[in-house]
Amino acid sequence: MxxxxxxxxxxxxxxxxxxxxxxxxxxxxxxxxxxxxxxxxxxxxxxxxxxxxxxxxxxxxxxxxxxxxxxxxxxxxxxxxxxxxxxxxxxxxxxxxxxxxxxxxxxxxxxxxxxxxxxxxxxxxxxxxxxxxxxxxxxxxxANEPAPPSHRRIDLRCLDRYIDDHLSGRLRVADLATVACLSEAHFTERFRHQTGVSPWQYVMRRRLDTSQRLLLRSHLPLSEIAALTGFAHQSALSRAYRHAFGQTPSQVRRQRNAQLTSLRS
Incomplete structure (x- = not known):
């Protein structure tokens, strides 16, 4: 092609x-x-x-x-x-x-x-x-702006709080860069160097980790979990979740319910 x-x-x-x-x-x-x-x-x-x-x-x-x-x-x-x-x-x-x-x-x-x-x-x-x-x-x-002269590390705890507070909405790299007080290009380069992943991959991991906690600890519908964790559709959550964890959210929910039923019997 x-x-x-x-x-x-x-x-x-x-x-x-x-x-x-x-x-x-x-x-x-x-x-x-x-x-x-x-x-x-x-x-x-x-x-x-x-x-x-x-x-x-x-x-x-x-x-x-x-x-x-x-x-x-x-x-x-x-x-x-x-x-x-x-x-x-x-x-x-x-x-x-x-x-x-x-x-x-x-x-x-x-x-x-x-x-x-x-x-x-x-x-x-x-x-x-x-x-x-x-x-x-x-x-x-x-992607080609020169690296900044300063090598100050990004405060990931501060960034995590911002991501978690805005997880249900659209999270742009530009917004994360603003939190870190860096230009978007400098932030992306420094973030990758510090964490080994891109900002998008990092945000996706937090979305998926949060969705996993909600699946295991709540009875929320999958569509609501998708909305709370920033996925536009339940199927988008299912695809990303299966890629990351090897199972779909529906499978995880069924296994959890079966375990709860077994404990009660």
């Missing part, structure tokens, strides 16, 4: 799936809502989101909408060879805004695709080149 760039509207009814290639979605018109393995957000004109491969994501467009979508397999030219560092963009899902230079490039990209399509099929190598330029520019903005 080679990289592919397309422009489509998203269905206004909520859909969900996962795929074995990375994806970048940038809104051109209208709005779209996404939930990517528990990370929720909205995108409108010149905003976008990163969907790593094999991440279940729910999505829906609002009204008349048009999205630019880049499909990027692991072996895409834009992610291999001299460009292998660009694959770091897909370490975790995230949302982003385009600055003015990138807005201009996006407009050029759309015009270039339109001109080429009038001449026939767009050569795949040209799509790869256009995708590589966009990915390189995004990488420079989102």
């Amino acid at each position: 080679t990289s592919a760039i397309r422009q489509i509207p998203l269905d206004t009814a909520t859909q969900h799936h996962s795929h074995d290639f990375h994806q970048i979605v940038i809104a051109l018109e209208g709005r779209a809502d996404f939930d990517i393995e528990g990370l929720g957000g909205s995108i409108d004109a010149f905003c976008g989101c990163i969907v790593p491969a094999n991440h279940l994501h729910y999505y829906a467009g609002t009204g008349n909408n048009r999205q630019l979508i880049l499909d990027l397999p692991n072996d895409a030219l834009a992610l291999t060879g001299h460009h292998h560092d660009l694959a770091r963009l897909f370490d975790a899902p995230r949302f982003f805004d385009l600055d003015e230079p990138l807005k201009h490039y996006l407009k050029f990209l759309i015009q270039e695709l339109g001109q080429l399509s009038r001449l026939g099929a767009i050569p795949s190598i040209h799509q790869e080149r256009l995708a590589t330029t966009l990915l390189g520019s995004l990488h420079a903005r989102l």
Whole structure:
């Protein structure tokens, strides 16, 4: 599979799936809502989101909408060879805004695709080149800021309190960086160095640990547990829980109920 760039509207009814290639979605018109393995957000004109491969994501467009979508397999030219560092963009899902230079490039990209399509099929190598330029520019903005001179450690206890207080809502890396008094890029780099995982992976672990406690210690419906721990849908919680613990929440709940029944008899 080679990289592919397309422009489509998203269905206004909520859909969900996962795929074995990375994806970048940038809104051109209208709005779209996404939930990517528990990370929720909205995108409108010149905003976008990163969907790593094999991440279940729910999505829906609002009204008349048009999205630019880049499909990027692991072996895409834009992610291999001299460009292998660009694959770091897909370490975790995230949302982003385009600055003015990138807005201009996006407009050029759309015009270039339109001109080429009038001449026939767009050569795949040209799509790869256009995708590589966009990915390189995004990488420079989102992941390539130099490390700060200070090596002060992040206060994880303070961060944990903030995460737990906001677990049911949308937790953005930018919000965590604000709590730590760092820029988003500096925070992400320092957090990974200090903990060995990305901020998104860390938040996901706290969501799952909390959901596990609620499953074992409460009688709350699974849909309510999903909402309390920041998952947009019960099925999003089930998929993430099974991936982390090897069982679905329903299986854990049935086993717990069976044990309680056995103790009473």
